[in-house]
Amino acid sequence: MADRDGAVTSLVAGGAGFVGSHLCEKLLARGDRVIAVDNAATGPLGNIEGLLRHPRFRLVVHDITQHTWVDDGLDHVLHLASPASPRDYLELPVETMMAGSRGTHNLLALARAKGARFLFASSSEVYGDPKENPQCEDYWGNVDPIGVRAVYDEAKRFSEALVMEYHRTHGLDTRIVRIFNTYGPRMRADDGRVLPNFCCQALLGEDVTIYGDGMHTRSFCYIDDVVDGVLLLLDSEETRPVNIGNPVEVTMNELAREVVEIAGSSSRIVHVPLPHHEPRVRRPDITRAREVLGWEPHIDRRDGIERTLESFREPLHI
Ligand code: NAD
Ligand code: UDP
Numbered sequence: 341m342a343d344r345d346g347a348v349t350s351l352v353a354g355g356a357g358f359v360g361s362h363l364c365e366k367l368l369a370r371g372d373r374v375i376a377v378d379n380a381a382t383g384p385l386g387n388i389e390g391l392l393r394h395p396r397f398r399l400v401v402h403d404i405t406q407h408t409w410v411d412d413g414l415d416h417v418l419h420l421a422s423p424a425s426p427r428d429y430l431e432l433p434v435e436t437m438m439a440g441s442r443g444t445h446n447l448l449a450l451a452r453a454k455g456a457r458f459l460f461a462s463s464s465e466v467y468g469d470p471k472e473n474p475q476c477e478d479y480w481g482n483v484d485p486i487g488v489r490a491v492y493d494e495a496k497r498f499s500e501a502l503v504m505e506y507h508r509t510h511g512l513d514t515r516i517v518r519i520f521n522t523y524g525p526r527m528r529a530d531d532g533r534v535l536p537n538f539c540c541q542a543l544l545g546e547d548v549t550i551y552g553d554g555m556h557t558r559s560f561c562y563i564d565d566v567v568d569g570v571l572l573l574l575d576s577e578e579t580r581p582v583n584i585g586n587p588v589e590v591t592m593n594e595l596a597r598e599v600v601e602i603a604g605s606s607s608r609i610v611h612v613p614l615p616h617h618e619p620r621v622r623r624p625d626i627t628r629a630r631e632v633l634g635w636e637p638h639i640d641r642r643d644g645i646e647r648t649l650e651s652f653r654e655p656l657h658i
Contacts, residue, residue: 347396349373349412351456353404353447354420357383358526359461359519361391362567363418368394370571375410378421379403381435382428387526404443405435408450416574417451419444420461422495426618427532433491440495441502448506459515459574460503464585465493466518469619474589476625477518477581488616500581507579517573520585520624524563524644525651535560538596539645539652542603552614554593559623561586562644565637572633585624586637602645 350367354360355376360383367374373396376388380401391397402408404421422439423429429436444460451458467475468483475481483493506512523535530536541548561584569584590598596609629635652658 347371347373348415349375350416350418351375351377351410351414351450352418352420353377353443354383354422354461356380356385356388356399357420357424358387358528359522359563359566360420361387361526362524362563363420363570364388364391364397366567366571368396372396374398375400375412377402377404377408381432382423382425382531384528404446405438406446408446414451414454414456416459417447417454417456418459418461418574419447423492424463425531425533426489426492429492430488436491437495440492440499444499444502448502448512452506452510452512457513457515457574458503458506459517459570460499461570462500462516462518462581463492463496464518464520464583464622464624465489466496466500467619467622468493469617470621473621474587474623474625475583477583477628484617489618514579515573515576516581517570518581518583519566519570520583520622521558521560522563522566523560524648526563527648529652529655534558534592534595535599535645535648536652538599539603539649540656542599542605542607543649543652543656543658545605545607547610548596548600548607549610549612550592550596551612554596554611555591556618557589557591557621557623559586559589560641560644561637562639562647565639569629569633569635572635576633578632580628582629582632583624583626584629584635585626586641587624587626588641589621589623590641598641599645599649602642603649
């Protein structure tokens with residue numbers, strides 16, 4: 341439903357956040373009109389300051405857990421609005437559950453009313469503390485429904501179920517992307533995730549804090565690769581969930597050593613108690629993304645860490 345000058349209109353809920361702001365930029369670069377909807381709960385509006393003067397960009401400051409409406413015709417509704425880092429969702433537990441329940445419902449209703457395609461940003465957290473490694477989309481996961489991380493994991497699982505029900509019951513055109521650990525410029529220095537912590541600690545010469553024994557693994561995908569994958573899925577006809585992440589797995593011990601070395605830092609690496617139970621391993625099986633979208637990540641971790649370290653110099657005044 342492109343408008344008179346051929347532009348597609350995409351509404352990005354969570355558009356001021358880390359992933360959302362990069363996504364808005366890419367959508368604008370390809371010619372879309374973009375409406376970012378964000379209540380600034382965890383994404384500083386400064387992330388999109390540079391976009392506010394763009395003629396095809398508009399920011400609506402709004403909480404998606406409240407009735408959500410815009411008068412514009414919409415081709416796409418992309419739902420990225422949720423606290424995402426463990427520190428954020430543990431500080432905003434009820435808000436996180438509402439963003440992934442009421443918020444998802446409000447945005448699905450909006451997409452249905454507009455006849456728009458709906459994309460939901462789900463997470464590798466739907467797999468919980470996985471008993472299979474790597475995780476493919478057919479794995480149902482291992483989530484503690486009353487654990488502290490459940491506010492995030494169960495909200496994502498509930499949202500996926502609701503999205504699929506809108507697809508089956510109402511014929512809504514839907515996409516579900518299961519995003520794995522993503523990093524890069526515009527992560528908040530204080531969001532508590534491992535790469536902002538390690539990068540800032542290394543740049544400041546502070547102790548680099550490994551939680552627990554450091555044998556936990558994650559697989560980190562650079563933001564530009566993730567955004568490319570999300571857009572390929574949006575443009576595809578794939579209505580099943582698709583993992584988007586980097587299949588290269590690393591222990592937190594290895595990651596800490598890498599960041600310290602790349603930063604040329606004199607920081608010590610120390611071990612502190614694990615704050616709470618968390619997934620011990622995580623690695624995406626990206627066979628589906630490769631086969632259906634022709635997508636795989638291109639930016640290697642060393643290059644990505646260099647770019648991320650660089651991005652923290654200004655906020656840290658280094
Ligand atoms: P982020 O916190 O930087 O961005 C989320 C944005 O949503 C913020 O700008 C926040 O203000 C906004 N928001 C939160 N609640 C809202 C509400 N009720 N109404 C309107 N806006 C609201 O997080 P991110 O890392 O950019 O993550 C974006 C999405 O991708 C999230 O849904 C997250 O679950 C998903 N995801 C991210 C990762 C990752 O590694 N970054 C991994 C898996 C999934
Ligand atoms: N972690 C760490 N030190 C930190 C922050 C995190 O060792 O300062 C570990 C954490 O225990 C987990 C991994 O890094 O094993 C990834 O944590 P993050 O909060 O970035 O994301 P998660 O994948 O757990 O949601």
